[in-house]
Every structure is written in structure tokens, then in C-alpha cells.
Amino acid sequence: MKQLFYKELKLCLPLQVPLFFLFAAMLFIPAYPYLVACFFTCNSIYYMFNQSVGNNDLLFTALLPVPKEQVVKARVRFTVAIQMVMFLLLVPMIFVNHKLVPQGNPAGTDGSLTFLAAALVLFTVFNAVFIPAFYRDETKSGKNFLVSTIAVFVWIILWEGFMITSAAAQAQVPFFRWVAENLDAFPATAGAWRIQLIALAAGALIYGLGTFLVSRKAVRIFEQVDL
Amino acid sequence: MHLLEVRELEKRYPTFTLDKVSFSLEPGYIMGFIGRNGAGKTTTMKAMLNLIHRDGGEVFVNGKSFFENERACKGEIGFVMGEFDCYRNATLKTITDVTRRFYPDWDETAYKKYLDRFALVEEKKVKELSAGMRVKYALALALSHNARLLILDEPTSGLDPVSRDDLLDVFRDLIEDGSRSILFSTHIISDLEKCADYITYIKGGKILASTDVISFRESYRLVSGDREHLEVRRPKLIGCKEHAFGFTGLIRAEDEAAFQSCKIAPADLESIMIYTEQEDSHETAVL
Secondary structure, three states, X not given: OHXXXXXXXXXXXXXXXXXXXXXXXXXXXXXXXXHHHHHHHHHHHHHHHHHHHHOOHHHHHHHOOOOHHHHHHHHHHHHHHHHHHHHHHHHHHHHHHHHXXXXXXXXXXXXXXXXXXXXXXXXXXXXXXXXXHHHHOHHHHHHHHHHHHHHHHHHHHHHHHHHHHHHHHOOXXXXXXXXXXXXXXXXXXXXXXXXXXXHHHHHHHHHHHHHHHHHHHHHXXXXXXXX | OOOEEEEEEEEEOOOXXXXXXXXXXXXXXXXXXXXXXXXXXXXXXXXXXXOXXXXXXXXXXXXXXXXXXXXXXXXXXXXXXXXXXXXXXXXXXXXXXXXXXXXXXXXXXXXXXXXXXXXXXXXXXXXXXXXXXXXXXXXXXXXXXXXXXXXXXXXXXXXXXXXXXXXXXXXXXXXXXXXXXXXXXOOOXXXXXXXXXXXXXXXXXEEEEEEEHHHHHHOEEEEEEOHHHHHHHHHHEEEEEEEOOEEEEEEEHHHHHHHOOOEEEEOOHHHHHHHXXXXXXXXXXXX
């Protein structure tokens, strides 16, 4: 696996991946749907997969002395590594966002632990739609990316829409007030911290379990594929 | 013990079936894998290496089941599929740096030797190499990790005659110590005449013959004669070409007696292949 990771770094990593980490800085923007920043990471991952098609990477890797399943597992783990770098970059960004936009984000979710959880769910949605489809037919990576983009934006719209609604209706609906105070804001109280940590743990669980199942499914598909 | 044993390998496509392909190769020999385009050579090689999903059969490398010991078996195999066509924007140096990490037995001295022999420059990018040079780079990678078994799909295609001859010398050198073997497919039959010890002949997904080159050649004869000799003897001909003065055809050696009035000559590999492929109606009677 160490050698496969090295191969991913040296031969498969496109410039877009490190470059698109800069989109973490979107949390500096006072009014913006911040989850979109995570979509750009998915976009850079698509570039990596798509570039691999042109590079005949699957064939090259499958010919190396590794079992066929490791070809998929290594790529999924490398994808997770990229997403985790973005995730770790977003952690300090929520504190910066809190300082820069103390009044809250009118265009969607605020920088918070809940936002980080939503980012993990976004990555899970992307992985679940894009990765198995890629291994089913790598030549259709453009179409697969389009489908996964739609899925990701459905999640973004649902999440950001929910947060906007909560902020707008908090005066009228107690549930939305609870959401606005405890989930959609940088945690101000010990109770809010506790709730958001639970939300983050739930997001991490969804991401961990989801990506594990995605990897298993992609391996199963790739075993049947003719290179 | 066989270095390579392929046992009843099957792959079914809607329009093509690899039909229980079986053959074996001992250490210290070169086997040519021949057949027309679409006969199943590449499909066989890919199925052997788990690059395509097989529908049945087994492959053993040095006595170990390939599919149960994929990592170990791949480590003992050097595989070349024509020209190297991966990572076109990467330099050979970068690709080699990645590749060698997968092989504990990587031989840097051998690699440098092949770079020199093939006149490859490591600082060049893949896209800057000609087709022939890409084949040579693929071969340099395959030959540099002390693989005991080399599986080469059309390794000499795209090479000039001098490079081809040089490569065949490399093949002979490699098997000299008796521990390595080479299976290579080619359309250039003259290459096989120069270096192959064994021939495996595939037609329409079925193995027609897998034997040593001498026995293979000696089991056929080329015959030529007048038109008047043709009609009565046609059923015994595997394939034939008619011309203004008569005919030339291929027969099995045991049918030689029936052609005493004709001119009989030893058959060469190319003629055997051409005449065998010519007459589909005789397919089942070939060997």
C-alpha cells in the first residue's frame, strides 16, 4: 500500500488537487454557501481520476505485483487522504470565519463543527456516486462526475436551505431557533459544543462507514471489469 | 515443474469465446504464441494475469496458483503489452523510480544496462519517445526485476529489423541459465523461427497446437503439383492456393504418401499458419 500511495503521489496527483485546497479560504467570504468549497475538492478528485484514464493508470497499476483489489483500495484511500487534508484545512477556517463574520453567514451555514459534519457527508455523497461508477466504466468519468455533481449539489441545497430556513424562521418556530442557536452557529456554550461534537461524530461515522462500503463495492465491481 | 501452466482457461464474450485454453512452459525455453488478429492471444494473456475476468480455468506460475497468489506470481512475471503508453507527461526516470519500489529484486545494474543497450534517455518524457523506443522502455522495465517468466504481447512490433534482432539476442541470453522462460506473441513469424523452442497456436479462441517448433514443423509438408493432381487429393489438403500451373498446399506429414507424384517440401511456420487459416472448413481436422 505504501508503494501504491507513492505511485499516486508521483504519477497521478494533478496540480488541481493542491490548488483547489485554496478554496478552504472561501470561509473568509462574509456571505457564501460554504459547503461549495468542499465541492471543489471533489472536482479536483475528478481531475485525478480523469487524468488516470488518459494515463492508462489502471492497466499500469494492475500489472504491478499487487492484487487487483489493492488497485482500487489504494485509490480510495488516496481520495480519503485528499478529503482529509481539506477537512483539516477547514478546521482552523471555522475559527477564522467566526472572527471575520461574527454576525453569521446570511447565505447559508455558519462556520461550525456542524458545518464540518456536513462537509464529511458531502464527501460521502460524492464518493458513493462517483467512485463505483468510475470502476464500472472509466471511460464515462465525465458523465459520472456530472451525476455525482448533481448529487452533491442536492445535498448542498438541502443543507444550506435548511440552515437559511432555520435562521429566517427562528423567531417563529422553536425547533428552528434550537437549530440556529445550537447547530448553525459557532458554538457559544458548553451545551452547543456538546451538540456539535455529537453532530461531527455522526458525520465522521457516516463518512467512515460510507467510504468503507464504497471501497468494498468498487473492489467488487473492478474484479469483474476487463482491462 | 512447469514455470507456467495454463489449464482450461475460459472467457466468454457475446461474439467470442476463449475455449478451455491449456498449455505449459518449462523453465529455460521460449514459446511463441501465434494466431491471427482476434484469435485470442491478447485475451489469453490478459486472462492469465487477471486483467480480464475469466469464466473458468486456472493458471499456475512456478507451481503456485496465480489467482490465489497474485502478488507473489506477478512479482515473478515481467509483462509487456506492446509499447509503453502510460503517463505520457512523466519522465522515464519518475516512472522507473515508482516501478522499482514494487520489486524487492529490482536490478538497477540490469536496468542501466538495458537503457544503454536500447539507447534510452531517462530524462525524456514518454510522449517524446517513438513507438519503438516505448516498446524498448517497456522491455527494460520488464527485464530489470529478475522476472523468471516474461509474458510479452507483440514485443517486436514497431521495432526496426536491427532492434528486433538485438531483442531476440536478449531473449536467448535471458533463458541461457535455464531458470527463465519467455512466452511471446507475434505476427512476425520469422522472429519465432529465429528463437522459439515451442509454439502455441491459437485459432478462434481454441488451441490448435502446443508443441516444440521442430515437431510442429515436421508434422506438416508443403506440396505443389499440377491441377490434374488436385481434385482427387483436395480432401487431404489443409489449405491450398491454386494458380495457372497447378497448386501449392499444406498437408499433414502422415498424408505424404498420397502426394508422391507431387513436389514435397518441408513446411515453414509462416506457411503452416497461412494455409491453416485459409481453410476454415478443415478447422477440426488440422491436428
